[in-house]
Amino acid sequence: MLFEGLSGKLQEAMKKLRGKGRVTEKDVKEMMREIKLALLEADVNFKVVKDFIGKVSERAVGQEVLESLTPGQQVIKIVHEELINLMGSANSKVTFSSKPPTIYMMVGLQGSGKTTTSGKLANLLRKQGKKPLLVACDVYRPAAIKQLQVVGSQLGIEVFSMGDKTNPVDIAKAAVEYAKSRQYDLVIIDTAGRLHINEELMEELQNIKEAVRPQEILLVVDSMTGQDAVNVAESFNEKLGVDGIILTKLDGDTRGGAALSVKAVTGKPIKFIGMGEKLNDIEPFFPDRMASRILGMGDVLSLIEKAQEAFDEKKALELEKKMRTQQFTLEDFLEQMQQIKKMGPLNQLLAMIPGFNANVMKDIELDEKKMARVEAIIKSMTKEERNNPSIINGSRRKRIAAGSGTTVQEVNKLLKEFEEMKKMMKMMTEMGKRGKKGLKKFRMPF
Amino acid sequence: MNFFSKLKNGLKKTRDNITKRIDNLLMSFGKIDEELFEELEEILITSDIGVDTSLKIIEEIKTRVKKEKITDAIQVKNILKEELLNIVGKEQPMLRLGTKPSVIVVLGVNGVGKTTSIGKICNLLKQQGKRVLVAAADTFRAAAIDQLEIWTKRAGVEIIKHTEGSDPSAVVYDAIAAAKARDFDVIVCDTAGRLHTKKNLMEELKKIFRIIKRELPDADIETLLVLDATTGQNAVSQAKSFTEASGVTGLVLTKLDGTAKGGVVVSIKSELGLPVKFMGVGEQIDDLQPFNPVEFVDALFA
Secondary structure, rough: OOHHHHHHHHHHHHOOOOOOOOOOHHHHHHHHHHHHHHHOOOOHHHHHHHHHHHHHHHHOOOEEOOOOOHHHHHHHHHHHHHHHHOOOOOOOOOOOOOOOOOOEEEEOOOOOHHHHHHHHHHHHHHHHHOEEEEEEEEEOOOOOHHHHHHHHHHOOOOOOOOOOOOOHHHHHHHHHHHHHHOOOOOOEEOOOOHHHHHHHHHHHHHHHHHHHOOOOOOOOOOOOOOOOOHHHHHHHHHHOOEEEEEEEOOOOOOOOHHHHHHHHHHHOOOOEEEEEOOOOOOOOOOHHHHHHHHHHHOHHHHHHHHHHHHHHHHHHHHHHHHHHHHOOOOOOOHHHHHHHHHHOOOHHHHEEEEEOHHHHHHHHHHHHHHHHHHHHHHOOHHHHHHHHHHOOOOHHHHHHHHHHHOOOHHHHHHHHHHHHHHHHHHHHHHOOHHHHHHHOOOOOOO | OOOHHHHHHHHHHHHHHHHHHHHHHHHOOOOHHHHHHHHHHHHHHHOOOHHHHHHHHHHHHHHHHHHHOOOOHHHHHHHHHHHHHHHHHHHHHHOOOOOEEEEEEEEEEOOOOOHHHHHHHHHHHHHEEEEEEEEEOOOOOOOHHHHHHHHHHHHHHHHEEEOOOOOOHHHHHHHHHHHHOOOEEEEEEEEOOOOOOOHHHHHHHHHHHHHHHHHHOOOEEEEEEEEEEOOOHHHHHHHHHHHHOOOEEEEEEOOOOOOOOOHHHHHHHHHHHHEEEEEEOOOOOOOOOEEEEEHHHHHHHH
């Protein structure tokens, strides 16, 4: 596999640089060639890569190597940090206008996912208490209006349309008036996909903007876009003034370098990411996750960092003690599981482990479902049952199964696996391993 | 407008971009040195040709420059053109539609232009005098069937459809039955856009192919993967996965009328041997051209 090859190359380069106290210019040069290739292979724009490498090299040379790291890892850490910096702060939110309705305009190339994203965004903001109106301004593509109407009816959100014979500018204006009269406080305008070099259609967008003065213009970008992402983002931003970016189709295996390119040329924040075809598959953007993904080298460092963040030091100590004294309960187990979940989706977590095969990850999806079931089972137990699973008799099992929407067999299986895990812990602690290290080695029953 | 000029027109942006830069580059150099090769490498990479393939091409050029004792930088451009052509292939790939009925299945990730391409393909086939039946097997995306229906009307071909949410294999099955009964030449199947990493959706695709092979065991099947020219290196991954699942026979490269260069098809040809069969250069029904590698590369460097 291409990606694994790169990840391997990076690690090769890292290996050469073991055991020195300071990052030298030679180290950096050697690493940077590989990092440059990794970024290019991830579709980050060539110019953006060049600038980035320049900046990072400058910072990396002469850096003291942290105790626990090799010089190679130190360089990767700097690269990772700079990538995160470049991609902006976490969780940039959309803004609302002081005088309703708030108007968003969705723009982008054909097929980037504007219509689906419009629906997702309306759905998300409705959950936050807004009353959204979707507006069908794509009068060009066959059945585009119908598509938005279907999305709207799936969500139970009203769609404003005037057919495909009316000028989009007039549709937008009429929609805003309609929203005002019906107390809609959010208007999302779905525009037709267009090429950034199509003067006529770009002017149409300018006219819509002029007519309705949107609070935000959101550029929808396909995360699989290659080197051309900079041209697209630059043109849309120049001609319209983009306020935020939504990256779509990130549920695939693209490395998503376009995220970096787009951010670098527009300076505008990435506000959301699309993670699937269902209408609630929209998530806030996390620069650190994106950085690891673009780097594609399964960043061990960030895995460790993440684990450290998620695992509360004090709780970890408590857990360690409990494990040693054999008092580990289902309650602790649930907590542990929730902490793992805090680190992000399991497959993304696994993606951070170098050399991890993408094909293996395909099957992980299932396991997350299993994990949710395990959680449901434990949550259906009483506190007493969680602390002392031995009291869970037949009728209790039946109740737990009913409460969690699972079967008695599944409850049995979980209890059995939990017992096995406890046994394993006992063995491990007897072997004199330190609890914290051992944590990672548990075989979880999911 | 004849084919060549239309193709050139569609590729104008691509050509202007690459050749202007190469010409500027060669003008300013005149001499062949390491810096020249680095710049050429950059140009190839920014066309989305991909790092590995670009490096391979540059290596090949370096070897040839040495062997053939070339000293003029301008000549390097011709060598680059030749090398690209060697990879893309000199033959013009044709559709194999010898049986009656034969089948074209169109697939790809979301938003690459499958439905639009089908409209255009139907138009081409119709012009060749074929009787075409379209199977609306994208039963998933909202209003996909309506969109396809509008295109079939424009092309003047017939369509078999079920309701949204129905089993796509059933639609294909019905289309095959109808084609047999009513003597159609070609069945063109639309499929829902799917990311190649979605296991279940790829299985659904396999099922469609099982039906086709069972019902039409001897038919010629063209499996066309539609790629968006703006897509970067992920297109290689797409091509691999779709080929594994359904034996892709060719590519349709869409949206070449923008500034994107679609260079990733060079990588795909080099790695997987998949040829481009059609290219989309606009939104009109006749904006789809059979791919001609010689003219493609020529248009890039004309």
